[in-house]
Amino acid sequence: MERQIYLENKAWQEGLALMMEKLAERCVPKNEVVDVRSSLHRITGTIIRAHRSSPHFAASAMDGYAIRAKDTFGISEREPRWLELGVQAIQVDTGDPVPEGMDAVVMLEEVLELGERGILLQAPVVPWNHVRPVGEDIVEGEVLLPIHHRIRPQDQGALLAAGVLEVEVRRKPRVGILPTGDEIRPPEASLQVGDIVDSNSTVLASLVEEWGGYATIWPITPDQPERLEDAILKMAESQDILVIIAGSSQGRDDYTSHMIEKHGTLYLHGVAIKPGKPVALGEIHGKPTFGIPGYPVSTYLTAHLFLEPWVYQLQGLSKGVQTTLDAVVSKKVFSSLGSEEFVRVKVGKVGDRWVAAPLNRGAGVTMSLVRADGMLRVPRLQEGFHEGETVPVELLRPVSELEETLVCIGSHDLTLDVLSSHMKARGGQGGIASAHVGSLAGILSLRKREAHFAGIHLLDPDTGEYNLSYLQRFLPGREIALMNLVYRTQVLIVPKGNPLDLKTLEDLAQPGIRFVNRQGGSGTRVLFDYLLQKQGLSKEQILGYEREEFTHLAVAVAVASGSADVGLGIQSAAEALGLDYVLVGEERYDLAIPREYLEEPRIKTMIAVIQSKEFQEDVLALGGYDVRETGVFYG
Numbered sequence: 024m025e026r027q028i029y030l031e032n033k034a035w036q037e038g039l040a041l042m043m044e045k046l047a048e049r050c051v052p053k054n055e056v057v058d059v060r061s062s063l064h065r066i067t068g069t070i071i072r073a074h075r076s077s078p079h080f081a082a083s084a085m086d087g088y089a090i091r092a093k094d095t096f097g098i099s100e101r102e103p104r105w106l107e108l109g110v111q112a113i114q115v116d117t118g119d120p121v122p123e124g125m126d127a128v129v130m131l132e133e134v135l136e137l138g139e140r141g142i143l144l145q146a147p148v149v150p151w152n153h154v155r156p157v158g159e160d161i162v163e164g165e166v167l168l169p170i171h172h173r174i175r176p177q178d179q180g181a182l183l184a185a186g187v188l189e190v191e192v193r194r195k196p197r198v199g200i201l202p203t204g205d206e207i208r209p210p211e212a213s214l215q216v217g218d219i220v221d222s223n224s225t226v227l228a229s230l231v232e233e234w235g236g237y238a239t240i241w242p243i244t245p246d247q248p249e250r251l252e253d254a255i256l257k258m259a260e261s262q263d264i265l266v267i268i269a270g271s272s273q274g275r276d277d278y279t280s281h282m283i284e285k286h287g288t289l290y291l292h293g294v295a296i297k298p299g300k301p302v303a304l305g306e307i308h309g310k311p312t313f314g315i316p317g318y319p320v321s322t323y324l325t326a327h328l329f330l331e332p333w334v335y336q337l338q339g340l341s342k343g344v345q346t347t348l349d350a351v352v353s354k355k356v357f358s359s360l361g362s363e364e365f366v367r368v369k370v371g372k373v374g375d376r377w378v379a380a381p382l383n384r385g386a387g388v389t390m391s392l393v394r395a396d397g398m399l400r401v402p403r404l405q406e407g408f409h410e411g412e413t414v415p416v417e418l419l420r421p422v423s424e425l426e427e428t429l430v431c432i433g434s435h436d437l438t439l440d441v442l443s444s445h446m447k448a449r450g451g452q453g454g455i456a457s458a459h460v461g462s463l464a465g466i467l468s469l470r471k472r473e474a475h476f477a478g479i480h481l482l483d484p485d486t487g488e489y490n491l492s493y494l495q496r497f498l499p500g501r502e503i504a505l506m507n508l509v510y511r512t513q514v515l516i517v518p519k520g521n522p523l524d525l526k527t528l529e530d531l532a533q534p535g536i537r538f539v540n541r542q543g544g545s546g547t548r549v550l551f552d553y554l555l556q557k558q559g560l561s562k563e564q565i566l567g568y569e570r571e572e573f574t575h576l577a578v579a580v581a582v583a584s585g586s587a588d589v590g591l592g593i594q595s596a597a598e599a600l601g602l603d604y605v606l607v608g609e610e611r612y613d614l615a616i617p618r619e620y621l622e623e624p625r626i627k628t629m630i631a632v633i634q635s636k637e638f639q640e641d642v643l644a645l646g647g648y649d650v651r652e653t654g655v656f657y658g
């Protein structure tokens with residue numbers, strides 16, 4: 024066999040890019056289904072949604088007594104009241120279902136006396152006190168994990184809590200490793216002069232496993248062309264990636280590059296690195312094939328440079344791991360003295376600084392661990408962090424993923440989840456990290472340069488126009504591009520069958536109708552106030568006007584669990600929970616993007632996705648959306 028007597032000298036990046044260009048389209052990730060209990064570290068191959076809500080029943084959040092809140096109205100320290108045990112008060116422990124007919128829980132510590140007459144209370148209790156409503160943590164149908172997410176222990180917990188027993192994950196790329204050389208011996212052999220122990224195979228196999236692949240080490244094969252050929256072709260039948268150790272340079276027994284040429288294509292032999300120069304890059308039967316130099320350090324380095332990206336490629340990922348970084352805190356963090364507190368945060372890179380946005384959810388909420396990108400540690404003797412302070416963040420996701428993530432702060436809309444998944448599906452890990460704080464707070468975070476864009480739907484009551492006047496008022500002098508994401512239908516969300524027959528806004532002012540509101544500064548709240556004013560109604564006429572939730576889904580959950588009779592929100596939230604709804608009107612939901620970010624590749628990808636037919640079809644499937652101006656810029 025003729026030997027190759029020259030090596031090329033290209034930059035390694037060029038070699039890798041060449042190989043990706045030739046092969047990436049033919050080498051796409053495959054999926055398989057696995058039990059959630061054995062899914063640790065696997066990469067999700069689709070979006071994964073909740074099969075059921077959690078809690079799936081109204082649950083007591085404390086040890087105490089389940090009661091009816093109305094039995095306690097009028098109680099005071101001067102006029103304590105006995106509630107009869109078994110009738111008006113039923114003992115419950117944390118996590119127990121709240122018995123039928125009861126709507127609140129009093130903690131044991133708040134019971135003044137326990138006696139034959141029952142329990143003695145000295146303060147009234149509000150409805151839903153210490154009760155975790157259905158779906159407080161997870162709502163049926165909501166996205167639990169995006170595509171291309173590496174499953175962690177906390178994710179397994181959330182999946183099982185949400186009734187998901189099996190997940191579709193990326194099949195582990197199968198990597199065949201072929202040690203070659205007449206002098207190579209298995210590790211347990213006793214060595215003669217000239218013998219070398221096969222250490223490289225194990226190093227490579229372990230690296231492959233670390234990167235999420237499944238490695239198989241072939242028997243050591245001597246430097247004989249027929250035997251090498253035989254082994255390589257066998258590997259090509261069952262493996263996704265082929266690695267041939269040694270024989271890569273120009274010695275008398277170096278056959279690797281010829282084998283690749285004979286049975287496939289040799290893209291490149293030799294790159295300008297040291298060590299690792301004689302690496303061979305090619306394909307055999309469409310499988311990425313590497314001739315890896317035999318010196319152990321060369322093996323290790325070339326595996327990192329060339330093999331690692333391919334093991335990731337076959338899982339749909341790009342690479343990298345880092346565990347902490349310094350980030351600017353986007354809002355003040357309060358913490359009590361005396362215990363070390365872990366605050367879960369969303370992390371993103373805006374401009375050239377990292378920003379950490381604290382998530383404001385309680386400790387029973389498993390999804391806050393799933394959604395978090397990292398944790399801030401507030402030391403025992405510190406009362407928290409100031410807004411704008413730079414602090415270390417312990418990362419729960421790879422930094423490469425965070426680098427590609429766009430930070431969206433503002434109003435909540437279900438299409439943001441769909442948008443994020445579509446972006447991830449286009450390759451790479453970067454999606455959207457969205458913090459739901461309402462439209463106005465979103466605009467303010469653009470002012471503080473803490474977000475790449477804000478989702479807003481703010482009606483100007485004076486002009487009937489959306490969004491523009493607010494940007495002029497709150498971001499004077501800043502160049503902001505305003506692009507439509509969707510038009511969406513705002514509805515009165517009511518229980519299935521609309522038992523109270525609520526049809527108009529006036530119906531909400533009837534006595535005893537319990538409304539659930541959105542927080543001040545949210546677009547839905549602005550709309551509600553506007554509609555009330557137009558109908559000549561006052562907020563005092565609305566029972567529950569003061570009860571605020573932060574998302575459309577939380578409003579829908581309040582209605583689904585029976586803790587409210589009606590709320591104002593988007594149609595898709597009602598549909599997600601199988602509730603009924605009454606049309607109120609249509610509103611425009613836009614993305615406000617500072618012009619300085621428009622040229623960022625991530626933003627460009629996002630805009631391309633928004634303007635794509637596939638994305639718009641998925642949005643329409645949610646119900647309650649119109650895409651007639653989706654992707655259109657105003658001005």
Ligand SMILES: Nc1nc2c(c(=O)[nH]1)N[C@H]1C(S)=C(S)[C@@H](COP(=O)(O)OP(=O)(O)OC[C@H]3O[C@@H](n4cnc5c(N)ncnc54)[C@H](O)[C@@H]3O)O[C@H]1N2
Binds near residue numbers: 272317
């Ligand atoms: N005349 C030239 N000689 C060499 C060149 C060159 O350009 N011109 N390149 C050198 C460079 S750089 C490297 S790197 C090596 C590459 O060697 P090969 O990939 O051809 O491999 P071998 O020559 O068979 O082995 C090199 C060395 O590594 C040991 N080895 C091999 N397999 C294993 C294994 N599985 N575990 C542990 N150690 C292994 C082998 O015994 C040799 O000691 O070529 C230079 N020569």
Ligand code: MOO
Binds near residue numbers: 297299301316321
């Ligand atoms: O390229 Mo070699 O020894 O320098 O790996």
